[in-house]
Amino acid sequence: MLSISELADRLALNAVAFCRHYLSAGRRAGNYWIVGDARNKEGRSLYVHLTGPRAGRWTDAATGEYGDLLDLIRETCGLLDFRDVAQEARRFLSMSQPQMASSENIDVCERRLANRPAAERARRLFAMTQPLAGTLAERYLRDRGLLQATAHTALGFHPSCYYRDLATGSTEAYPALIAAVTDPSGTVTGIHRTWLDPSGGKAKVADPRRALGGLLGNAVRFRFPPDEPVPVLAAAEGLETVLSLLEVMPGMPAVAALTANHLAAFCPPAGCLRLYIAGDADAAGRQAIKRLSRRAQALGILPLVLAPELGDFNEDLRWLGAGRLKTNLRAQLVPGDAMNFLTP
Structure with a gap:
């Protein structure tokens, strides 16, 4: 053999x-x-x-x-x-x-x-970040309607993050929003970088968003209580989708898998009873919802799909407002979850 x-x-x-x-x-x-x-x-x-x-x-x-x-x-x-x-x-x-x-x-x-060595590089880079408050990363997220991002320890800011153009080989450094990808035990296995333009928005480079390290089966985790079961969980592909949901459901444990393929491969934690899946509306996103729903059902977990009114939940938050977003979510959540997680 x-x-x-x-x-x-x-x-x-x-x-x-x-x-x-x-x-x-x-x-x-x-x-x-x-x-x-x-x-x-x-x-x-x-x-x-x-x-x-x-x-x-x-x-x-x-x-x-x-x-x-x-x-x-x-x-x-x-x-x-x-x-x-x-x-x-x-x-x-x-x-x-x-x-x-x-x-x-x-x-x-x-x-x-x-x-992989990339996981160790990811841990070192995240350890070098600083809290979001008062940084360009906080300003970037606030411009996206995300006002509570500084409360999340999974996010950090790096003022001069290395960027390599893979087509030309040239290297530069830009400020970056860094998100920690962790496994179920809380160990950092990777990171997600969003390079930023000091004048606003994402950096004007070919690939302003890249991940590094081990993503498969892991995710950026928000509001996970240490050493406690997570009976209700929200899972989505993108960071901004999850952060938009947390603007109106600040107590909801949530994960961002970062890609449709990794969302499909995400394994809910032990003790989970209901899994809300906020997938993207494209073909890859719909396929991810189907695959994750099947996995959840096989584990005895009830999968429930959350759908935005516009293109995604960040658009709902920015263009329709937090009140309209809460109304839309209230109609899709289990009544007890709406009472427990939606802000008044």
Whole structure:
């Protein structure tokens, strides 16, 4: 049986065929395969090395994620269990699919995929941030109608955050809003950066928002009580969606998964009884709602979808006002939750 490194190497030797199979929406550009993302969307954010010593290595410029082709199978196919990743890799290589030798082997393999240096870099960067109050990040969020952001310890401000243009290789530094991505135990596994323009809005760069570190199964968490069950939870894709909901439901525990794919893969905490899902209205968002709803139901959790009146909940907050947003949410929440979480 091939070891995990040998399996990854065998995939790398077949990188072109791999990309044609799993990333058919992309195209070859010299020694790279270019595609939109790991869900096989059209675009140019994700690139895979096809030749040379880095063959089989990939990077998503939009999220900062990277890995080998085993990681890409996991992301592309939405797989959580490494047994399924290895099985799919063997299927692609037209190999037999033997059982893994032991649970110890599986644990080692999963750690290999999960324990990336990026997670440590993310922890160091978040430790360097300062509270939002009085910063450019607070001003940016207030301009988005988000007035309570300084209350959230998952958010910080970095006055000079490194930014690299992946197309040109040039580097600069911009102020940035930093959000901590954590696992269920509260350990920081990644970060989400929004680079800012000192004159207002996001920085004028190709990718003003990027994630770094381990996002799969984790999220930016708000209002999670330490060492206590979370019977009611709101989950959404974007930071601003969650922060908009918290403007009128300040006591509601909530998570931002940051992408539709990661929202679909989010695992609600033990003790959760009701999960409110505020997904985006595009095709990827609708698919994420379906997948997360199925996972919640399998765990005995009631999934409930929250829908905005306009394009998203931040637009509702900014253009319709907090009062109208509360009225809309009151009609969608379980009555007891509306009483407990909506502000008067």
